[in-house]
Amino acid sequence: MKKVLLVFCLIAISTLGYSQISGGIKGGVNFANVDADGDPDGKTGYHVGAFLTVGAAGIFIQPELLYSFKGAEDFDLTYIEVPILLKKNFAKVLNVHLGPQFGFLTKAEADFGGGSQDIKDELKGMDLSAVVGAGLNLPGGLSAGLRYVLGLSDIADNDALPETKNRTFQIYVGYKLFGN
Template identity: 40%
Template sequence: MKKIIITSFFLLATMYTFAQAQLAIGIKAGPNFAKLDGTSPQGTFENRTGYHFGAFGLIKLTKIGIQPEILFSQQGSKIKTNTGDFDANFSYINIPVIVKLYTIAGINLQAGPQFGFLSRAEIEDQDVKDAVKSSDVSLALGAGWDLPFGLTLDARYNLGLSKIDDDDPNLSKIKNQVWQVSVGYKLIKLGK
């Protein structure tokens, strides 16, 4: 009898929690403002503008939400040298897992890890994928606004935690730094 009461209590608590939950699936896109962080004897790194797009899922329980995403992201940098300027074009498939803390009216603070997988690395149309690590780890920090009619707005900074250069002695601990601004829309929304 005691087991039945305890099981019933946990079942009711779970049902109540999920009755207050929101589940959503959506899409998002926006510009990236990327720059490599580190030093190179060949020149200096400057900002590069790109874009990102992809999909997200959201599990929101009252004031806390967990939002895993899968994004295609253009990153890299412009490289300024004495002989000219070059574009370092890196593309990643990024998987951020964001924890959202909701304040008022859908405004939220965001933080979480991001795991990136290199899909392309070119400098002036020359493939340099062998000189760049195939994975990247970043810390995503930002803020957002989930509007009542399904629209989402996000501003996020992705701070590179792992070196992306493949132990090149001419380069010094190069890491990704990316500012992202996103507009999203919840295609499917269940719950409050």
């Protein structure tokens, strides 16, 4: 067992010398909705944050930290989101990415006609989603892309509420602050 661990550590250390590391900032538009009874109209929001990309030979792991505004027609949801994406570059310009995203609810308000009400206690504090998208690696450290975030977990924390899942289509731009 010790030999296996030693070999694994040596391989990991040797690949760090060949890895590419970069990071930067990103932001964009969210076209959000929820999958729930009554099929509410969507809401346009935004997301901003940072990313780190680590990998080699055109295959990367890209964790991100995002502040994201979502919801539907009569309610606003705000999350801190952490997507952890597997990213594959093609021809240095195009990339595809997919992976899980962990969302942490920071604010939830609904407008039922009588003003805004806090509904955070009616919702779960965490949201698990699947992310799939494509992007462009542009000159000068710029990037742009499209992404779909499919909510996998029911965010309703009240048995009286129907099953509710987030759905978000994102358009984003990014800028590398350091790295290749």
